Amino acid sequence: MIIGILKEPAGENRVSMLPEQINPLVKNGISIMVETDAGINAFANNEAYVHAGAQIVSRKQILESANILLGYWQISDQDFTVTQPGTILIGVYQPLFQYKQMQKLAEFGFSVFSLDMIPRTTRAQSMDVLSSQANIAGYKAVISAAHLLPRYFPMFMTAAGSIPPAKVLILGAGVAGLQAIATAKRLGAVVEVSDTRAAVKEEVMSLGAKFIEVEGAADAASAGGYAIEQTDEFKQKQRERLAISVAKADVIIATAQLQGKPAPLLIDEALLKLMKPGAVVVDLAASTGGNVFGVQNNQVIKLHGVTLVGNSQLASDMPSDASKVYGKNVFNFLQLILTKEGAIHLNFEDDIVKGCCMTHNKEVVNERVQSLLAS
């Protein structure tokens, strides 16, 4: 049994498993092949992998011989023809957006397990890559905003005058938003939070932030914990209430997402113009359109006196810890599909294995991807 660890595409700093995480697999008799310099941007060099029991080889050699390929992003179209049919691919494939690519991967005969599709259940928590990476992104978003803000975060009373605390508005209190609240509070900011799921109100308040109440949000009970699209009437009410907080905010951290759909636009141009000069927006939903008008994915721009940071992969800017927790998620998932002897055993009765399997036996097997392909 060979597991391959691939180098990620240019611009990505994470690696799918760190040297310290491969040792238990090696002890289980599994051969680990690592692409040259795969971990270099996450401060894990080739020597460390060799020391842990791996072989450093070329990409071609891994693609040709591995039974399981680990990555964060999906392999490229050029890789398809070199990779053996039947190979298991594990990564974050964003299949609800990349559904046409799933069809291609199925045709090549790969079994794709996309860890971003793991059900958000208690048992699956240790494999939940969306949570492990969003937690880091939420933290880093606040740190980045503090770095760019021309003001202090905490309150200061000095002989040279008083400085009021920064006001931070957080849009969306999922995993990233909750970590952003905690980080902004630790830095001394006053924090307000908007979310359409009433269930998060208590969590927001327990972190010391104010929850912005807007009545009439659509009931998301059937959406597996995710939010759903809101009515125009609710959006209008939310916009009116947000205008008050936006005008006061020094920083907006935007994290609101709708699973598999474009992000909701919560701050339009008129609202953005209400922000103070020098204010900072960090939009983690940038890759799916963003919550804030004018935000451009992977760019930092200035618009109406506000610095807009569009970055949905902020975890990649903290590659040591991001790789550590991602690698742990991958390792825990491997325990579900490997026997004690280190052989592959795919149990599709297991809701986690079934939930994140996108393609198998030359077919797209996930129902949501199937219906997107049929539409």
Ligand code: NAD
């Ligand atoms: P997400 O990234 O999909 O969305 C971020 C937040 O944006 C959510 O809280 C959502 O309600 C909010 N949002 C969406 N539209 C909005 C709007 N128009 N206005 C304001 N806010 C809006 O969320 P996530 O962090 O991936 O979490 C999704 C769900 O999964 C949550 O219910 C979370 O508690 C749950 N979860 C469960 C587990 C587990 O049990 N294993 C682990 C992590 C998360």
